Amino acid sequence: MSIDSIAVRVAAIEPVAPLIREFRLEAVEGGLPPFSPGSHIQVAMPGEVREIRNAYSLCSDPADTTGYTIAVRLQENSRGGSQFMHTRVRVGDRLSITPPANFFAPVWQARKHLLVAGGVGITPFISYLHELERQNAEFELHHLYRGTQTGAYCARLQQLGTKYFGYDSDNEVFCDLNQLLSNREPGTHVYICGPEPLIEGVCATARELGWPDSLIHYEAFAAPEPGEPFKAQLARSGKAVEVGSDESLLEALEREGVTVPNLCRGGVCGQCATQVVDGAVEHRDDFLSADEKASGTCIMPCVSRAAGNHLTLDL
Amino acid sequence: MRMSPKPVQTFRDDFSYSNSPGAIARFPFPFPDDEYRYSVNIEPHVTPGPEGSVYEFLLDIDEHYLSEMAERAIVLEENPKRCLAMPHMDLACWDMIERCMRSLAADYPQHFSLSVDGDQWTWQNRLLNIHDSFTFGDSSTLPLPPMEYMGRQVQGDFALLDQRDGDLFLDAGIVTCPADWSLAFDAGMSFSEWHGPVPLAHEMGVFERALKYLTAIPVGRPVRRLNWTLTVNARMDTSPETYPNWGTDRASVTADNVGEKVHLRVELQVLDRMPRSNALMFSIRTYLISFEDLVTNPDWARRMHRVLKTLPPELIEYKGLGRYHDLAVEWLSRFDPAN
Numbered sequence: 001m002s003i004d005s006i007a008v009r010v011a012a013i014e015p016v017a018p019l020i021r022e023f024r025l026e027a028v029e030g031g032l033p034p035f036s037p038g039s040h041i042q043v044a045m046p047g048e049v050r051e052i053r054n055a056y057s058l059c060s061d062p063a064d065t066t067g068y069t070i071a072v073r074l075q076e077n078s079r080g081g082s083q084f085m086h087t088r089v090r091v092g093d094r095l096s097i098t099p100p101a102n103f104f105a106p107v108w109q110a111r112k113h114l115l116v117a118g119g120v121g122i123t124p125f126i127s128y129l130h131e132l133e134r135q136n137a138e139f140e141l142h143h144l145y146r147g148t149q150t151g152a153y154c155a156r157l158q159q160l161g162t163k164y165f166g167y168d169s170d171n172e173v174f175c176d177l178n179q180l181l182s183n184r185e186p187g188t189h190v191y192i193c194g195p196e197p198l199i200e201g202v203c204a205t206a207r208e209l210g211w212p213d214s215l216i217h218y219e220a221f222a223a224p225e226p227g228e229p230f231k232a233q234l235a236r237s238g239k240a241v242e243v244g245s246d247e248s249l250l251e252a253l254e255r256e257g258v259t260v261p262n263l264c265r266g267g268v269c270g271q272c273a274t275q276v277v278d279g280a281v282e283h284r285d286d287f288l289s290a291d292e293k294a295s296g297t298c299i300m301p302c303v304s305r306a307a308g309n310h311l312t313l314d315l
Numbered sequence: 316m317r318m319s320p321k322p323v324q325t326f327r328d329d330f331s332y333s334n335s336p337g338a339i340a341r342f343p344f345p346f347p348d349d350e351y352r353y354s355v356n357i358e359p360h361v362t363p364g365p366e367g368s369v370y371e372f373l374l375d376i377d378e379h380y381l382s383e384m385a386e387r388a389i390v391l392e393e394n395p396k397r398c399l400a401m402p403h404m405d406l407a408c409w410d411m412i413e414r415c416m417r418s419l420a421a422d423y424p425q426h427f428s429l430s431v432d433g434d435q436w437t438w439q440n441r442l443l444n445i446h447d448s449f450t451f452g453d454s455s456t457l458p459l460p461p462m463e464y465m466g467r468q469v470q471g472d473f474a475l476l477d478q479r480d481g482d483l484f485l486d487a488g489i490v491t492c493p494a495d496w497s498l499a500f501d502a503g504m505s506f507s508e509w510h511g512p513v514p515l516a517h518e519m520g521v522f523e524r525a526l527k528y529l530t531a532i533p534v535g536r537p538v539r540r541l542n543w544t545l546t547v548n549a550r551m552d553t554s555p556e557t558y559p560n561w562g563t564d565r566a567s568v569t570a571d572n573v574g575e576k577v578h579l580r581v582e583l584q585v586l587d588r589m590p591r592s593n594a595l596m597f598s599i600r601t602y603l604i605s606f607e608d609l610v611t612n613p614d615w616a617r618r619m620h621r622v623l624k625t626l627p628p629e630l631i632e633y634k635g636l637g638r639y640h641d642l643a644v645e646w647l648s649r650f651d652p653a654n
Contacts, residue, residue, distance in 0.1 A: 101533045
């Protein structure tokens with residue numbers, strides 16, 4: 001038994017914030033596997049130039065095997081994915097997804113879960129809430145958003161009562177991280193999902209207050225950042241692949257029909273590790289150790305790029 | 316050949332355990348080379364594997380099913396701490412129940428059946444005369460705690476590894492046929508902690524690489540590896556807890572009884588991501604074969620000799636073979652034409 005992709009049908013599309021749309025996906029045949037809170041899937045979209053593959057957190061009840069929900073924020077500098085989902089996808093369309101994978105699961109032994117969401121970073125926590133409530137776990141959700149753009153799910157979240165704390169910066173309501181993280185009972189774990197500055201801010205404040213790293217968790221992966229174009233020479237097949245500034249090395253390889261195993265497409269899982277024969281690497285992943293990066297013999301093509309204008313890969 | 320469970324044989328006292336010719340033919344002989352070396356020897360456990368092989372299904376049910384379940388019951392009676400699950404592993408235990416029941420019912424419909432109506436489940440195990448209805452996810456509706464309930468119905472040891480901070484923790488399991496390790500001792504340990512005693516491999520970076528690989532295993536893509544050691548007598552329960560019962564067996568090997576006493580012990584280890592909890596299920600399915608039965612296959616006999624002869628001293632020591640290693644090599648040498 002090995003599942004590589006699941007065919008799904010778009011069952012519903014709902015705008016949940018000015019810039020965020022929610023998509024309900026149902027299996028074309030049968031049901032979908034249950035998943036753990038914080039899981040994501042890859043959605044493959046038939047773009048005009050190339051197939052686009054983006055990872056999205058699941059934000060439905062993990063125990064619900066009749067369908068998955070994802071929420072997609074329209075990115076200003078969309079590399080195609082969020083634009084495609086917002087403008088091209090209609091109810092009834094078919095898409096292909098990967099089975100769920102998880103790099104942001106709850107720590108089940110935590111005595112209390114402190115969830116900190118920024119903007120569309122609320123999505124993985126929606127799946128958390130279902131399971132935490134089912135288990136009667138102690139938690140608080142702190143939701144930082146801009147009411148004019150990304151304030152999704154606020155009405156639904158209000159129903160959490162005293163466990164919900166909303167901060168609408170468009171309304172001049174801000175979150176005091178120092179206060180948020182001070183005087184927490186032992187066994188409290190903090191989880192952050194949102195823009196990089198929020199993750200950095202919470203981590204830095206927590207560490208200053210003496211939180212050990214083992215109690216701090218964040219969703220590290222993000223879409224690949226653009227960079228300078230370069231050429232990838234493939235040593236074994238003899239192919240040469242031009243990598244554009246707005247696509248990742250992995251995407252360029254896929255465009256040319258070169259298959260590299262991959263999972264998170266965000267530099268976390270390690271599946272796409274590829275041997276480098278020649279050329280300097282700009283490492284942007286969270287997978288390789290500092291020593292491995294320094295040796296320059298391996299690259300994670302989902303996020304990392306050439307440091308110069310070429311790379312030779314053992315492919 | 317697919318194996319049907321045969322009447323109960325023993326793994327202690329009179330050691331009536333035996334392998335049929337069919338069981339010998341499908342034995343998972345673990346050595347790809349004449350010289351044994353450490354490697355991260357993990358490969359995808361793609362099922363269905365070859366028909367009748369131990370790799371055909373996620374869980375292998377063979378002719379020793381009833382014997383192993385009877386042995387497990389004896390061990391748990393003697394020491395209930397051979398099964399444990401920390402409170403935060405409840406969801407993972409239910410993951411394991413779902414995975415085992417669905418696989419068994421699909422792969423061995425003659426022995427097992429499962430009917431699911433929402434969260435109302437009914438399970439039948441005709442080999443053990445079990446017929447239970449329960450509410451999925453509600454441990455109070457099972458006659459035993461979930462780990463013990465399922466563990467008493469599947470061959471091999473099971474552990475559930477909680478995944479957090481990029482590491483794995485041994486937080487639940489049922490372990491009644493271990494190759495000299497203790498669940499109660501290792502409980503709560505991290506991956507590198509419970510592998511602490513393994514010689515040489517730490518320096519080689521084997522565990523760092525293995526851990527990165529294991530923490531990234533996705534749902535629906537289980538992987539497997541084989542591990543091996545030698546055991547004197549067909550004893551399943553070689554645990555530290557019962558060491559006084561079996562430690563001295565090793566002094567009982569003589570030049571005349573090597574073939575009948577010494578067994579190759581092979582573990583088929585499968586790691587499978589649990590969908591609801593994100594835990595890893597680690598199953599350790601143990602196969603025992605006497606050297607007498609093993610040498611009926613000339614290729615195995617020759618290679619077993621060469622592997623043992625070239626085994627590094629650290630591994631002879633770690634695997635506890637010191638007392639009878641020379642005797643075993645000498646006995647096997649007659650099957651190796653190069654000698």
